Amino acid sequence: MSNDDAILIAKNVTKYFGGLVALDNVSIEVKKYSLTLLIGPNGAGKTTLINVCTGVLKPEKGIIIFDGKDITGYPPHKVYSLGFTRTFQIPQPFKSLTVLENVLAAIRSRGENPLEALRRSSWIRNEYENIEKAFRILKIVGLDRYWDWEAYKLGAGQLKMLEIARSLAAGAKLLALDEPIGGTDPSYANSIFENIRRIKLDAKISFLVIEHRIDIALKYADYVYVMDRGRVIAEGTPSEVLKNPKVAEVYLG
Numbered sequence: 001m002s003n004d005d006a007i008l009i010a011k012n013v014t015k016y017f018g019g020l021v022a023l024d025n026v027s028i029e030v031k032k033y034s035l036t037l038l039i040g041p042n043g044a045g046k047t048t049l050i051n052v053c054t055g056v057l058k059p060e061k062g063i064i065i066f067d068g069k070d071i072t073g074y075p076p077h078k079v080y081s082l083g084f085t086r087t088f089q090i091p092q093p094f095k096s097l098t099v100l101e102n103v104l105a106a107i108r109s110r111g112e113n114p115l116e117a118l119r120r121s122s123w124i125r126n127e128y129e130n131i132e133k134a135f136r137i138l139k140i141v142g143l144d145r146y147w148d149w150e151a152y153k154l155g156a157g158q159l160k161m162l163e164i165a166r167s168l169a170a171g172a173k174l175l176a177l178d179e180p181i182g183g184t185d186p187s188y189a190n191s192i193f194e195n196i197r198r199i200k201l202d203a204k205i206s207f208l209v210i211e212h213r214i215d216i217a218l219k220y221a222d223y224v225y226v227m228d229r230g231r232v233i234a235e236g237t238p239s240e241v242l243k244n245p246k247v248a249e250v251y252l253g
């Protein structure tokens, strides 16, 4: 089961809701530093798969390996603290705090040694380092110019970048994004994906992205899994998946 290239391995995962098989023996792998895309029609099982991988739901069968560690059945906060974070469709930073304060709050939430934090000199040194780190992260996501803006002044795309910045600040190695371009116009949507690709390279992290707007998302993906009715029906590079007749079938009916 050890695969040094993979940040996430889900193997033979099965999940039922009552009599409904939401996931039927699903296996996926997210390579380190990749943007892996999860697509498929409504009800295919994409969200359920991410919920199982991030500990929100427990699978009936199968195992989840994150960064070489078996995390099957771990609660969400433990998965999060290991560096697998999930941002939700609606980014929810603290709206009245500035961009910088939001990122600092996420850095501090990683929990430094409380006794060490009580010592004033080390606290000041830590705060200085935290601010430097926060600016590094803001630069990576392209928000450094807005560091003193209150979060409520940001646009939808910038809020998504702030959400990613907070995940990086919390030590994310893999970020699961749920429809990152949902509700944005095409030029904005493309720039969000361009940013995600750049962040992936600059911050050396991986992304697992659910997206319905495949016309836009496929261009930016390294690898794609196509799900339908609880199963992975195709996988490969974007061009391989586009050529797969099964994919056309589920999308065109």
Ligand SMILES: Nc1ncnc2c1ncn2[C@@H]1O[C@H](COP(=O)(O)OP(=O)(O)OP(=O)(O)O)[C@@H](O)[C@H]1O
Residues within 6 Å of the ligand: 017, 020, 022, 040, 041, 042, 043, 044, 045, 046, 047, 048, 049
């Ligand atoms: N908590 C739940 N209880 C019962 N059934 C559920 C639950 N969550 C999901 N389902 C069902 O499981 C199946 C897979 O749903 P899921 O939300 O994972 O699909 P999806 O691919 O993410 O769809 P969408 O693109 O519409 O979000 C669907 O039939 C859905 O109705």
